[in-house]
Amino acid sequence: MKDGFRQSMAWLHTWSGLLVGWVLFAVFLTGTAAYLRPEISYWMRPELSLSRSGPRNAEVAMAAMQALAPDSPSWFITLPDGRETTTRVFRRDPAAAGRRFRDAVLDADTGQRVATRDTVGGEFFYRFHFQLHYVGVLWGPWIMSVCTMFMLVAIISGIITHRRIFADVFTFRPGKGQRSWLDGHNICAVLALPYHLMITYTGLVLFMLMVRPWGIERVYPGQRAAFNTEAFGNAPPRPRSGVHQPLVNIAPLLDEAQRHWPGSRIGRIVVTNPGDARATIQIIRLASERISYNPQSLAFDGVTGALLQGSNSIRPAAEVRGVMYGLHIGRFAGPLLRTLFVLSGLAGTLMVATGCLLWTVKQRQQAARSGRTGFGTRLAEHLNIAVIAGLPLSMAVFFWASRALPLDMPRRAEWEVHLFVIAWSLCFLHPLLRSRQRAWADQFAIGGVAFMLLPVANAFLTQRHLLATMLGGDIVRAGFDLGLLAWVCWVAARCWRCCPGEQDGNPRPPLRSRNANATAPCGLHGKRPACLDPGLRLDVHRIHRSVSEHGAAPGTGAPPTEHLNLPPKGFPLRRVPVAGRRPVSPRRHGGLGKRVAALVRHPERGRHADRDAAMLPSRSHPQAGRGTADVEHESKLYLSS
Amino acid sequence: MPGIPANFGALRIWCRPGALARRRAGILMRLLAGIGGGYTLAALFTMTLSIGLPLPRSEAVLTATMASFAIYAAAIVWAFAAPGVLRAWAGLPAVAVALALALALLQGRSP
Incomplete structure (x- = not known):
């Protein structure tokens, strides 16, 4: 059981x-x-420059909002913290289209609007x-x-x-x-x-x-x-009175907040009905100081400055929910913990990706035995390419859009996202036109090159190129660029290792003889056996070993596998239908572009792409497409004869 | 049901005619039991606990709702882990009826 x-x-x-x-x-x-x-x-x-949080940020922001939107029903001010470098403000505006909100980015020190790209x-x-x-x-x-x-x-x-x-x-x-x-x-x-x-x-x-x-x-x-x-x-909002009264100075309120939360910082300020006799100022503690995401806040009367509602004590179950919320969002995490969060997130990404790949590899293996590849397998393989290779590519396109789209373009921010979606849709179509191996290689290569060129583009499209940011101590931007470069270097190193070539002291045979090899099923002449998928390699190894243990075919003097090439009469051979039918052009790996062509290729596919191609049926070598199952049968026949 | 490779074609040779259909039907029944039954069970569980827990109202609701996901997951695992389809189908309603009874009792008690 x-x-x-x-x-x-x-x-x-x-x-x-x-x-x-x-x-x-x-x-x-x-x-x-x-x-x-x-x-x-x-x-x-x-366009943003480094500006750090200072003691007068809140007063500056309140004064700026007073000038910007004195009649708005409510203001939402997010003050800069260690990670956000500017003051971001939202204000309710009944005249605004869509969400009835307007937002702006303010310089934390001067309160001036910062003109940033959309x-x-x-x-x-x-x-x-x-x-x-x-x-x-x-x-x-x-x-x-x-x-x-x-x-x-x-x-x-x-x-x-x-x-x-x-x-x-x-x-x-x-x-x-x-x-x-x-x-x-x-x-x-x-x-x-x-x-x-x-x-x-x-x-x-x-x-x-x-x-x-x-x-x-x-x-x-x-x-x-x-x-x-x-x-x-959550306290219910107080209705507007209609009597005009100026807002109280924020500084004493901040001192009061400091008495409630000693040593803490203020994250947000929410002002309801500013300029009205029933104005309310809510001061909210910086969320990243606590794990729980339930905000700690103090509500003051906006005219008199009297404390209306103290920091609410949250009950246990609500606090458990708040902690779960905070854990998911991870705002509380410092640099080290945040790195661990990111690494764990990447581990989860890889977990899902390898799980999906594992399924298709397994299905391919079964398909090679039964001689049929189901529609589901091919669909899953297609989706694997379009999602695992295509999504990073589309993210690169998104970054490129934010850098390269004209700054005065209407609805620029929306078009960034549209371009992301268009790129991803193309990634879904692309595997229809290419063989599997090529589609993997293409999408990884394009995505990798796009990411690699982003730091280069910084030098041309903005003032924030790597040299400037490093000299200026702009750790975030320099880190972003260096991170991209390091990532691309790592991928390139992987590809260099996996690239077919002389790296294991086994120079590749010239093209012509490789094509000759293609007539042998599964390329058993080569040092390594060919395979449709990595999953097949073990089986082919086994056959190869057992065949070589029994020596050459009697009387032929030829390698035993050469003998296998001729199917015994009456043996029903089935051809394995594979997704990519066209063999890869032999010219692809020749000459100077040998390494470059294999750049950012899928590691397993990369090492064996040429021999995989030898497996695929082609017009000139119709025998080449036979599956491992047939070879296995044949080798058994050969061994028993 | 368990351990069937998704490529059913490979198995067909060894299977009696009709066996495949029966297996698929079994999987379908377990899916229904897991997803539909689990949903019902989680809903009943949440409502019963929301009323029945000796906590302030809002706390009881939050506790019950947060725990409901674990109940749902457990119900799905049960639907696929039960040795037979019949037992998978019998287990969930048994718990559901118990919860529904408790809910009815609690509602009769509370205003």
Whole structure:
């Protein structure tokens, strides 16, 4: 029974993970980028200069808002902290189109409006990872909650499936096809397992009151506001009186706040009905000082400066929710912890990616045996390329759009996102036109080159090139550029290692003889056997070994595999249909462009791409496309004869 | 059901005719039990606890809602872990009926 249980959990793990795997990949990757939201926003607005938080920021911001929008119903002022370098203000404006809000970026020291380009900034990744942008704020969280539920089930069933969780942390066997993908999947999953569980469950909790309203509906039928007041202590707003009264000076209020929260900083100020006799000033403590995301706030009368409502004491369950919220958003994390968050997020991204790849590799292996590749396998392979290679490419396009679009373009920020979506759609179409290996290589290569050129573009399109930022001590921008360059160097180094060539002291045979090899099934002449997919390599190794142990075919003097090339009469040969039918042009790897062509190629595919091509059926070598299963049968026949 | 490779074609040779259809039907039933049954169970659980927990109202609601995800996940795992389809289907309604009874009792007690 125990085995049956594990097996059914393995089934559940496979399918719950695979069905939503591509959405989860996008959520993990953009969510990880969202941890660096202020830094990305800062990088994407090269007009901003370094300005640090000072003691008079709040007074400056209040004076600026007084001049900017004295009649607005409410102001929302976010003061700079260690990561945000400017004061950001929102104000309600009934005349504004759309969301009835206007926003502005103010210099923290002078209160002057900073003219920045119209860009979404890092906010895009944050919004995308739970709204999927076009889906919107209403349906996005619903879709995300369903996918996250799948993820939770996949994690639980994955833990049950595992026999040796601890040993898996130290097990990685590279270059062994399916085994390597499984090892990679296990490492990414197990190393950051507490993080994965935390981020999944807290992700569900974020939208629980929206997707799970049963409890509220039962206890507070039709009284959402009453629940909010009771649970989170949100005071109901005071109505406008219509009598004009000037606002009180903010400085004494800030001193009062300091007495309530000694040694802390102020994160936000919300002013309701400024200039009215019933104005309210709410002072909110900096959110990143606490793990819990429940805001600590003090409400003052806007005219007299009297304290209306003290820092509300949050009850335990509401505080648990606040802590879960804060853990998910990770604003409290300092530089070291934030690095760990980002690394764990990347581990989750890799976990999802290797899981999806693992499934297709397995399916290919079965397909090679049964001789049929299902539509599902091909669809999954297609989606793998378009999502795993295509999403980073589209992110690069998004960054490029923010740099290169004309500054006076109308609706510029929207077009940044449109370009991102257009690029990603093209990534979904592209694998239809190319073979699998080429599609992987193309998309990774384009994405890699696009990222690599971003720091270069900085030098031409902005004043913030790497030299200037490093000399100016602008750590964030310099770090962003250096990070991109380091990443590209790492990928290039990987490709250099994986690139077919002389790196293992085994010079590649000239092109012609490689083509001759292609007539032998699976290229068994070569040092390494060819394969459709990494998963097949073990089998081919086995055949190769067993054949070579039995020596050459009697009487022929030829290598035994040459003999195998002739199918025995009456043996029903089936040809393996593969997604990419056209063989790769032999010229592709020749000459100077040899290394360059393999740049940013998928590691496993990269090393064997040419021999993979030898496997594929072609007009000149119709025998070349036969699958491993046939070879296996034939070698058995040969050995038994 | 368990351990079936997704490539059903490979299995067809060894399977009796009709066995495949039965397996697929089994999976479908478990899916229904897990997703539909789990949803019902989680909803009943949340409502019962929201009323029944000896906490302030808002606290009880939040606690019950936060725990409901674990219940849902457990129900789905149960639907696929149960040895037979029948048992998978029998287990969830048994808990659901117990919860519904508790809910009815609590509602009768509270105003």
